Amino acid sequence: MSTVSPPESPLVPRRSPAAASRVAFAALLLRDAVVLRKTLREFLPRTLLQPFLLVFVFTYVFPKIGQGVGGAGGEAAFSTILVAGVIALAIIFQGIQSVALPMVQEFGYTREIEDRVLAPLPIALVAVEKAVWGALASLFSALLVFPIAAFVPATPVDLQVNWLVLCTLTPLCCYMCGALGLFFGTRFDPRTVPLLFGIVVIPITFLGAIYYPWQALEPIRWLQILVLANPLVYMCEGFRAALTDSPHMSLWVVYPALVGFSALFTWQGIKGFARRVVS
Amino acid sequence: MTVVDEVIRTEALTKDYPGGIRAVDGLDLSVRSGEIFGLLGPNGAGKTTTAGMLTTRVVPTSGSAWVAGIDVVAHPVAAKQVIGVVPQTNTLDRSLSVFENLYFHGRFFGMNARTARAEADRRLEQFRLTDRATQPVAALSGGMAQRLMVARAILHRPATIFLDEPTAGLDPQSRLALWEVLGELHAEGQTILLTTHYMEEADQLCDRLAIIDHGRLLALGSPEELKATTGADTIVTVVARPDALDRLAGVLAGVAGVQQAVRVDEQVVAQVEGADGIVPRVFTAAEAAGIAITDVSVAEPSLETVFINLTGKDLRE
Ligand SMILES: Nc1ncnc2c1ncn2[C@@H]1O[C@H](COP(=O)(O)OP(=O)(O)OP(=O)(O)O)[C@@H](O)[C@H]1O
Ligand SMILES: [Mg+2]
Numbered sequence: 001m002s003t004v005s006p007p008e009s010p011l012v013p014r015r016s017p018a019a020a021s022r023v024a025f026a027a028l029l030l031r032d033a034v035v036l037r038k039t040l041r042e043f044l045p046r047t048l049l050q051p052f053l054l055v056f057v058f059t060y061v062f063p064k065i066g067q068g069v070g071g072a073g074g075e076a077a078f079s080t081i082l083v084a085g086v087i088a089l090a091i092i093f094q095g096i097q098s099v100a101l102p103m104v105q106e107f108g109y110t111r112e113i114e115d116r117v118l119a120p121l122p123i124a125l126v127a128v129e130k131a132v133w134g135a136l137a138s139l140f141s142a143l144l145v146f147p148i149a150a151f152v153p154a155t156p157v158d159l160q161v162n163w164l165v166l167c168t169l170t171p172l173c174c175y176m177c178g179a180l181g182l183f184f185g186t187r188f189d190p191r192t193v194p195l196l197f198g199i200v201v202i203p204i205t206f207l208g209a210i211y212y213p214w215q216a217l218e219p220i221r222w223l224q225i226l227v228l229a230n231p232l233v234y235m236c237e238g239f240r241a242a243l244t245d246s247p248h249m250s251l252w253v254v255y256p257a258l259v260g261f262s263a264l265f266t267w268q269g270i271k272g273f274a275r276r277v278v279s
Numbered sequence: 280m281t282v283v284d285e286v287i288r289t290e291a292l293t294k295d296y297p298g299g300i301r302a303v304d305g306l307d308l309s310v311r312s313g314e315i316f317g318l319l320g321p322n323g324a325g326k327t328t329t330a331g332m333l334t335t336r337v338v339p340t341s342g343s344a345w346v347a348g349i350d351v352v353a354h355p356v357a358a359k360q361v362i363g364v365v366p367q368t369n370t371l372d373r374s375l376s377v378f379e380n381l382y383f384h385g386r387f388f389g390m391n392a393r394t395a396r397a398e399a400d401r402r403l404e405q406f407r408l409t410d411r412a413t414q415p416v417a418a419l420s421g422g423m424a425q426r427l428m429v430a431r432a433i434l435h436r437p438a439t440i441f442l443d444e445p446t447a448g449l450d451p452q453s454r455l456a457l458w459e460v461l462g463e464l465h466a467e468g469q470t471i472l473l474t475t476h477y478m479e480e481a482d483q484l485c486d487r488l489a490i491i492d493h494g495r496l497l498a499l500g501s502p503e504e505l506k507a508t509t510g511a512d513t514i515v516t517v518v519a520r521p522d523a524l525d526r527l528a529g530v531l532a533g534v535a536g537v538q539q540a541v542r543v544d545e546q547v548v549a550q551v552e553g554a555d556g557i558v559p560r561v562f563t564a565a566e567a568a569g570i571a572i573t574d575v576s577v578a579e580p581s582l583e584t585v586f587i588n589l590t591g592k593d594l595r596e
Contacts, residue, residue, distance in 0.1 A: 014357075019389075020357075020388075021356060024387045024388070027383065027387045028387065030383070031372075031375070031383045031386070031387075034375070034379070035375070039374075102374075110369070110370070111366070112370045112373055113370075114364075114366055115371075115431070116372075117336065118334065118335075118362075118364050119388070120356050120357075120360045120389075122355070279336070279338070
């Protein structure tokens, strides 16, 4: 077959698939950024309120009213333990809220995802773009939340930053949560999305080593093993290593686990995405 | 170089959905540059599936499809660069304004910011949407939303655009406005493939059309060619008591000049050649058979007639 020239001389040069994909991928990210800017007034309270309340109640109100938490280590140690958990929580929530929820909507009643599916890049990259966008939004919310976790507590937070770990772990955690959002976004629909929070997000956050180091679960051995299936555990433990001197899980476990979960969610997310847009 | 004119080509294109439904069955099509080509068929005929395969969203079970010479299955990213799509449902980006829907579409297709802005403005003007530019797309009427989707589909100057039932659900005025838009694009030389189950739309707009049912091609040609295949110059539609209709069809088939008469729903449709005096002859024959006729109408053959001849059924829902 010989190639046909289009009627009007095309404004857009026909690019190689690789070049077209690169440009389209960047434009998709730009579109998401513009949507975020337009919804900043919802984004900020949604991102800040929950971590603020968590930190405020546990590390400001409780010590003030003399109802300390934190066991043997005391209240100061508890604020220090919580700082990692609060940041990890902000990241995982953002991954779900900035990727999974819009995606459920776009797949659901409106099918408005179709126009982006028709952009000149492979379907898999349209899916990956969502995960990357989720990572950027998560990073943004981690930066917003950090000062809250560090400065709101009534008792001082003892920060001991390991920059190398912090700078490698943060992007990894953010990407994993973006991919988690992609995965959830393709597996839930508008009818079942309340379940996402009711039976998925709540257990993940309650059993995610936010309020205690994973090692402290030693006395409840079965639970300690069970929660290893929870990706949030590795995030909290990783941030504990990056930000504090608190006891934490070995980084030799944390990094491979985060990479593994990222790969798993990306793979399953792409699969689920393709299944929903191509028949 | 005859092939140069060909913008869309399918060969034995077939799609089986899970569950054993054969939605498209060995379709061979060829659409020339600059024409409006119609896929006409009833609900479930396979129109959306065919358009889906040509636009990379449905993977064929077998057969091949090319757009602008690009194999859409083997090279979907290259193919997506040369097609524009107006799907059957409203897929405008509800998080963006009217202008932004066009602007970002341009960016997806590699325009720089300045070009995308200029093209978006130009198309808003052309489609009379400029005063809506900053509104959210949810504020558009159905007809405006449809025009915006057409504007979006052509923004990146594709070799061909696909419109799936573009006027379904539009009021008559919006339908006319959209036909006008498509006419303008046609005049500019834009190749257009549209699916429809409106006879009138196919007749008015299309240079050529393919009538399909159950995923198969039943007939192909210009509306005039297709209508000429009936061999009739007049269509007489007769209404009588429902229980007498089958008998009436038999009676009318014997009337001089009637080529064939078939019952379609609550009426009998007779195809006639040599229409002079046909109405009195119909009355006389019916009376002789003791059937009371309640209504008779006379019309020229339409695509409806063609469809009835091909399938034995009416295209109207
Ligand atoms: N995703 C799908 N899975 C299974 N079957 C499908 C799917 N999409 C369409 N079909 C079936 O394939 C056949 C053709 O459907 P298609 O949507 O292509 O028809 P259509 O001509 O566009 O009809 P309409 O005028 O209603 O839009 C129908 O029997 C339909 O039920
Ligand atoms: Mg359809």
